[in-house]
Amino acid sequence: MSIMSTTTLSITNSKIYSNYIPKFQVTYLLFHCPKNYQYYNYKHHGISLLPQKSTISKGKYNLTDFQIMRTLGTGSFGRVHLVRSIHNGRYYAIKVLKKEKIIKMKQVEHTNDERRMLKLVEHPFLIRMWGTFQDSKNLFMVMDFIEGGELFSLLRRSQRFPNPVAKFYAAEVILALEYLHSFNIIYRDLKPENILLDRNGHIKITDFGFAKEVISYTWTLCGTPDYIAPEIISAKPYGKSVDWWSLGILIFEMLSGYTPFYSKTPIKTYEKILNCKINFPSYFHINSIDLIKRLVTKDLTRRLGNLSNGVYDIKNHEWFEEVIWEKLLNKDIETPYEPPISGGIGDSSLFDFYPEEKFDYGIKGEDPYQQYFTEF
Numbered sequence: 001m002s003i004m005s006t007t008t009l010s011i012t013n014s015k016i017y018s019n020y021i022p023k024f025q026v027t028y029l030l031f032h033c034p035k036n037y038q039y040y041n042y043k044h045h046g047i048s049l050l051p052q053k054s055t056i057s058k059g060k061y062n063l064t065d066f067q068i069m070r071t072l073g074t075g076s077f078g079r080v081h082l083v084r085s086i087h088n089g090r091y092y093a094i095k096v097l098k099k100e101k102i103i104k105m106k107q108v109e110h111t112n113d114e115r116r117m118l119k120l121v122e123h124p125f126l127i128r129m130w131g132t133f134q135d136s137k138n139l140f141m142v143m144d145f146i147e148g149g150e151l152f153s154l155l156r157r158s159q160r161f162p163n164p165v166a167k168f169y170a171a172e173v174i175l176a177l178e179y180l181h182s183f184n185i186i187y188r189d190l191k192p193e194n195i196l197l198d199r200n201g202h203i204k205i206t207d208f209g210f211a212k213e214v215i216s217y218t219w220t221l222c223g224t225p226d227y228i229a230p231e232i233i234s235a236k237p238y239g240k241s242v243d244w245w246s247l248g249i250l251i252f253e254m255l256s257g258y259t260p261f262y263s264k265t266p267i268k269t270y271e272k273i274l275n276c277k278i279n280f281p282s283y284f285h286i287n288s289i290d291l292i293k294r295l296v297t298k299d300l301t302r303r304l305g306n307l308s309n310g311v312y313d314i315k316n317h318e319w320f321e322e323v324i325w326e327k328l329l330n331k332d333i334e335t336p337y338e339p340p341i342s343g344g345i346g347d348s349s350l351f352d353f354y355p356e357e358k359f360d361y362g363i364k365g366e367d368p369y370q371q372y373f374t375e376f
């Protein structure tokens with residue numbers, strides 16, 4: 001079955017999704033926002049929990065350390081390649097971002113934040129970055145290669161997940177978000193495309209392109225339309241609670257195969273989000289409906305995750321009754337699906353194919369954007 005994803009824009013042939021359009025990401029939103037919308041971030045003078053200087057060494061790697069192989073995925077600013085280290089023979093994924101595109105789409109701050117966030121995080125359910133480097137045209141991020149493909153592809157192939165399967169993935173996502181929030185990092189782009197599965201079937205969240213350290217509130221308009229919280233759309237200051245809204249959308253999508261506010265155009269989706277009326281399919285378990293309603297609520301004084309007990313209100317919800325959180329964190333719980341990685345290490349058969357293009361990697365020469373990416 002052909003499976004569409006955010007970046008490829010190919011069309012799925014699943015019945016449910018015959019009308020489904022790809023979920024354009026933030027950058028789409030940035031260029032289709034209300035007039036006079038101001039893009040800026042606001043930070044209180046709080047104490048940052050993040051190292052102010054990078055600990056992931058820059059300049060540790062360069063292009064000649066790797067054999068560049070096929071494309072695993074494409075994004076707004078470049079593509080992600082499977083690569084092989086010529087030193088240790090191991091496979092990695094390298095995300096390549098075109099400097100010119102980043103500048104044109106005004107994403108310099110987000111790109112530097114992505115590197116800054118990724119260098120810090122170390123968690124079983126988050127992607128690990130090993131280092132970065134750059135040439136005159138591109139930025140490169142070296143990450144672990146996660147062989148099992150996107151949760152998105154698995155969901156489209158399955159049409160929808162049974163209750164326990166959705167619960168398993170949601171629970172691992174919660175642990176990852178809890179960890180990020182403990183560092184005051186908001187993730188802001190939760191969706192099945194950004195959740196990869198490792199060879200055993202555990203999740204790894206990738207794409208920190210919108211992750212941001214926010215000590216109190218921020219105003220930046222970003223996210224993916226179907227997953228965006230209403231406070232972002234109405235240009236209100238917002239905080240970590242936007243990730244808990246997106247978690248509710250993710251749970252709904254995993255259980256049904258579609259997002260609750262899906263529409264043909266982003267503007268219509270935003271209208272539905274602001275109305276916040278969800279039609280639950282009859283096969284949803286009553287506890288899942290209760291949890292989704294408590295996450296996908298406009299009322300921030302009632303949204304779970306945002307109350308005085310924080311994440312514990314979510315972890316203690318009836319839908320997660322049988323989850324033993326410590327075991328889950330230790331990966332001591334059997335995964336519902338083991339990706340069929342038959343070709344051994346470096347097998348990338350679970351990723352869709354993307355047209356390859358001639359690389360402009362490694363070109364030395366004048367770099368008009370040098371001053372913007374000094375950390376890479």
Ligand SMILES: Nc1ncnc2c1ncn2[C@@H]1O[C@H](COP(=O)(O)OP(=O)(O)OP(=O)(O)O)[C@@H](O)[C@H]1O
Pocket residue numbers: 006007025072073074075076077078079080093095127143144145146147150193194196206207208209
């Ligand atoms: N570490 C990894 N291992 C395997 N595949 C990966 C890895 N990182 C990313 N990918 C693949 O590449 C795709 C694009 O990656 P990513 O979302 O980080 O790029 P992006 O340029 O930020 O895309 P977008 O503009 O859609 O956000 C992912 O959806 C995934 O399929």
